[in-house]
Amino acid sequence: MFFSVLIILGIYIILNTHVLTVSIILHMFFFMIVFHIDFFLWVFLSIIFNMVLFNINVIFMLTCNFDF
Incomplete structure (x- = not known):
């Protein structure tokens, strides 16, 4: 469980998506399939x-000021 949380956080920070609905759908599918x-x-x-x-x-956006 803990490592899967780290994987999700790592992928999310790398992608740094601004579309929260996409992340909601991805996490719902993740929990359905894996657990x-x-x-x-x-x-x-x-x-x-x-x-x-x-x-x-x-x-992350406030500290790094990246605009993807």
Whole structure:
């Protein structure tokens, strides 16, 4: 679980996408395929991950000032 979180964060920082809906869809598919968990836990985890990743994306944009 921990390594998959690091992989998601690494891919997200590398891509640094501004389209949050794309990341939401990708994380939902990721949790469906890899963990085979039920629907409510799947939605709960995807919401938490996208909140965390949105904060990381904002901090990353403010500190690095990259405009992709």
